[in-house]
Amino acid sequence: MKTSFPTGMSVLIVDDEPGMRSFLNKALSKKFALVDTASTITQAEQMRSQGHYDLLIVDIRLPDRSGIEWHEALDDPDRQSDIIFMTGYADMDVAIKALRAGASDFIMKPFHLEQMMTAVDRCIERRLLKRENFMLKRELSHGKASSIIGRSDAMVEVKQVIERVAPTNAVVLIEGESGTGKELVARQLHHLSGRSGPFVPVNCGAIAPELLGSELFGHTAGSFTGAKSSREGLFSFASGGTIFLDEIGEMPMNMQTALLRVLEQRAIRPVGSEKEVAIDVRIVAATNRTLQEEVEAGHFRRDLFYRLNVLNILIPPLRARSEDIVELTHYFTMQIIKEMGMKEVIWSHEDLQVLQQHEWPGNIRELRNMIERCILLGKPPAEYWKVDTKESVPETSGYPLDWPLKEVEKQHVMQVVAAHDGNKSAAARDLGVSRKTLDRKFKEWADVTAPEQEE
Structure with missing residues (x-):
């Protein structure tokens, strides 16, 4: 039975044999949004420093140094990537050394494709579990209600709109005064959508403008002062699910431009990276302002407003x-x-x-x-x-x-x-x-x- 994953996953194949790189590239492209290849550790480390990879598949014997000596990846305290080692030399001591070094799995060449895919599935399942645990802790810290209360005509209409638009993947803009329950409506949209990924709430007004890009899209090591290692953003954690951008009217203009690109390309680019990563995330936004007025005042991009305002839900005040x-x-x-x-x-x-x-x-x-x-x-x-x-x-x-x-x-x-x-x-x-x-x-x-x- 094959495991299906959200499209926001990435893998880097490191092998000096062109045939092996081509073979794995073709096989893994069916599961991963991004598949990159490298022939040496030096080249691979340069690529890893420019973008995040969920999985590294590495041959042990490489021209510049052994895969087991790739300390930058193996000694990463944040364990940004799972690692599968490959070797054509049947040496049990090498296998044990690789596993002790931090490898997630060890595969002997030649191997059947199904054997590799099984190892890949185990790694990605662990990666998804890590993301789900992260979001579960985030959810528990919010302690949000799970249902929409109210039988008034106004709330009955809101519930009916939610039921109609939830099964679609269209962007939704929720408008209403502060405290009316916009996040609760967004959670209900996600709950009824049938999407398998998590619900990830983000308060755009509560994050410092200079850090918002990193929080949403992630960043690479050294991309700014204090970025000691690469990190995934909240869009990646929301893979297969819904990201809720609350107080969207507070978003700085430069981030509005970046968000517009995400909506158009369905891909994100981590801060400091030159590569885009495809995403499968539904976007729900909310505001306590009248965005049309913000557009007229020059505080909000008109083209972004039109992209966000595909489906609109207005929550009445209490x-x-x-x-x-x-x-x-x-x-x-x-x-x-x-x-x-x-x-x-x-x-x-x-x-x-x-x-x-x-x-x-x-x-x-x-x-x-x-x-x-x-x-x-x-x-x-x-x-x-x-x-x-x-x-x-x-x-x-x-x-x-x-x-x-x-x-x-x-x-x-x-x-x-x-x-x-x-x-x-x-x-x-x-x-x-x-x-x-x-x-x-x-x-x-x-x-x-x-x-x-x-x-």
Whole structure:
């Protein structure tokens, strides 16, 4: 039984026999997106330093030095590549030495193609398992919900659109305010797509612009200061699956150009490499901005916008579907008490009514944080609001109705930062903005309130 792999895999064949290089090149081209060949260790190391290879197939006896002496590959602490050694000399001591040196497998020449393919399959299965483990740890650290809550007409329509577009490989753009659940929609698209690879979320606004290319596409050793070894990017980890580019509107212009090329060529080029690697990755993007306005303002490439906006899903804000708040409240309450090992919490009709009347500028994220605070402090939601029964207008104890919107925003941000004990990065994630945006806000407020210096 043959194993099928995502197309983002690469292999380098190192053998001084032209016939063997040609034979393996033809056989492995059916499984790998990139197959390169070299006749010496020197040539192979030069190629390896310019691009990533998942697998190295190396003859032990080569003109310049033995394959077992290829220390740059064997002693790589990150184990970027699996290695299969070949030899035409039946020497058990050499085989043992090769395996001790770090080889994944050892094959005697001449060999049957099926024997080589079995060894290749084992190596690639290990490589895929390593990628899956990496993404599993990343997924667990996020602790995301697995289903979309809401029975309002607006959410029923969103779910129907998801079901229609999920089975396709088309690019999807998700739009909505911060905290409305754009990542949850992206996860549902992936779940229903039937794609075998992982779901890889990337917050484009949370990664330093100078590092974004390396994070997405990977890099070669020495491509920039601190790049001591080659590394795969998140597009490679998403091979066969879905990559979710959140806050796409925060992406720098030079990276927009690089992403446009990926969409057109279906290939990535690691930073510092001259070679492109084919990918099989579905791209889902999201933004809390209106990208059409960003295009008109010259902040976003028009051609990239058209490539991303093939299928569009607009998620309504929570204030536009207040009928879903009761269901969301029960869901988050059960989720939180289970995570914390606490006793059952039952909210009163007054609590639920007050929650439904609130505007929720932070949307679902704000609702969940509010419920968590109420549970931790043992204080029901009704105690956070005072309702004017004459006009049925909710008023936060901290936000008087005569406050301007900018002051409400400032106080809300301050409360979220305080809830995270001053950790602005964590607060930025909850607020659905980049750390850079949060720092800019604080600077604006400091400039406004700073007293004038005396002469």
